[in-house]
Amino acid sequence: MEYFLTEQQQLIKSLARRIAEERILPVRAELDETEEFPWAIVKDMADADLFRIFIPEEYEGLGEGCFALCIAIEELARVCCGVALTYAADALGAMPILLYGSDEQKQKYLPDIASGAKLTAFGLTEPSAGSDAGAIKTTAVLDGDEYVLNGTKQFITNGGEAEIYTIIALTDPRKGSRGASAFIVDKGTPGFTFGKKEKKMGIRSTATRELVFHNCRVPRENLLSKEGLGFILTMKTLDSSRPGVGALAIGLAQGALEAAVAYARQRVQFGHPVSAIQAVQHLLANMAMELEAARALVYATAKTIDSGARNFTEEGAMAKVFATDMAMKVTTDAVQVFGGPGYMRDYPVEKMMRDAKINQIYEGTNQVLRNVIALELLKRKALRE
């Protein structure tokens, strides 16, 4: 399929592929086994300017948009969804500053994000607030020129490894979600510590940790946007980052499809390769079709965002849900094509299937996002009446 990449986007694609194949592929099984954070690869990605892609030129970035970011994420995820998520979550953590940061905040934080010197994370979820994000309990109380943060965030990607955190906390608990605000919190701020690192089913090289705030004093100038706008900021941030989750899914599925095709051609049963069996061929054909449809949707969504569209909640949700459901199915079918070996750690599709599941859960579960899509549909209909 021809997606009309610019010269620069082609360069991004080929460089991300080189990093994936030369630097990630040799260690992906080991990273999965040891659950080690891939610092050496993060350094390679930084040296190659991958973290500059989504940062504007005036802050040392390349000023490329969502589409170029998706291409890079896809190429990384084709080889390892874990390493790719570390990268995608960095873009997610940078998003609130990109979208809502003041010029001073951008000057202070974006150049270090662009160079890859500092990773970022986005902290919304809490033990009692997952899909129901409005139920967060973390508070931020203004005291003099500082906000004092108290509370615990849970399941935060890049937690502990990142230097820069966007944290959603209640500045006015009486107002519920309308009382939420967003803060930039630097690692090392007194009162900000890390809880346990989670042991996960997949994407095991990523760090998922608890963030603990105990009388953590954050300078007033680290408030993003205005008090009370924390939830709008969160929704807009996630709208912008969901195509990236779609890109993780299409990259992952691409890797699984390639592995399945290669294996089917080489595995002989009944005197011929299993790729000669129509039942296997149809499985492969469905995988390829569904993957390409998801890719087209993710790319179209990314290009819609890059065109300057103002509201793309529905598109972002569709791209995320469709692509991640597809990836779960395609990776499961890849294991099926492999038969018994596919279930073993010796072959990559076993890891791919484990890595796929999370994409249906974070950044809004696929059920919650179906609610979102339906709500937008119905709202539009109601508006026309």
Place this chain on the structure above:
Amino acid sequence: MNFVVCIKQVPGTTDIKIDPETNTLVREGVPSVINPFDTYALEEGVRLKERCGGKVTAISMGPPQAEEALRETISLGIDEAILISDRAFAGSDTWATSYVLSKAITKIADYDLIICGRQTLDGDTGQVGPGLSEMLGVPFVAYVSKIEEIKEGYLKVQRMVEEGYETMEMSLPAVITVVKEINVPRLPSLRGSMKAKTAQIPVWTAEDISADTDKAGLTGSPTRVVKIFFPQRTHKSEMLQGSTELQVTQLMEKLEEII
């Protein structure tokens, strides 16, 4: 500080073919790459620049096509790349190559450290680095595996020897050749790749570097390749016995027999 990295463009294969008629390498149809050992030299040059500040320049003596290899160095973080090219340089042996490169470096003038690869994939002699230091009259260390300390006028390195490492100190400017243990070369960067697309690669001719053309090219090369052949795989080996002098005499006789 200023660093100069010498690179050579070589055929991108270890499956080297030699034209039996002309006794030269068959280069047709073989894609060219930066000599693999030179990628470590480039990386070290870029790292030293990142560490000490200053500038890192890559130079290569070669035909016009070598521009492509030099352009690639820009994407790897090299600040400036210069092609040393002149018809008069064609057919240079290692002596003549060292001479031409030394003249180019003399023109660059402001340099602290020259970094070469340990050897090339095609010529494979490992002589250009030492030759260069001789002609420039500066210290030389081969097989450097680590730069331990560098400051104005001073360099401390670790070099590989057969069964371990040696630590050596020397004054700057100097020439070193590096081994692959020294670093892991980075991949091209996006910014670098864009810069490389439009970068100007100046070409310096014999005249530009005030090279004496009698000392360059085939005419300036004291060695002649008389014959190149693939050795027969015989498992016969003969150990020479006796004093070193005697062994050398025996060896010379044997070599003369072969040639």
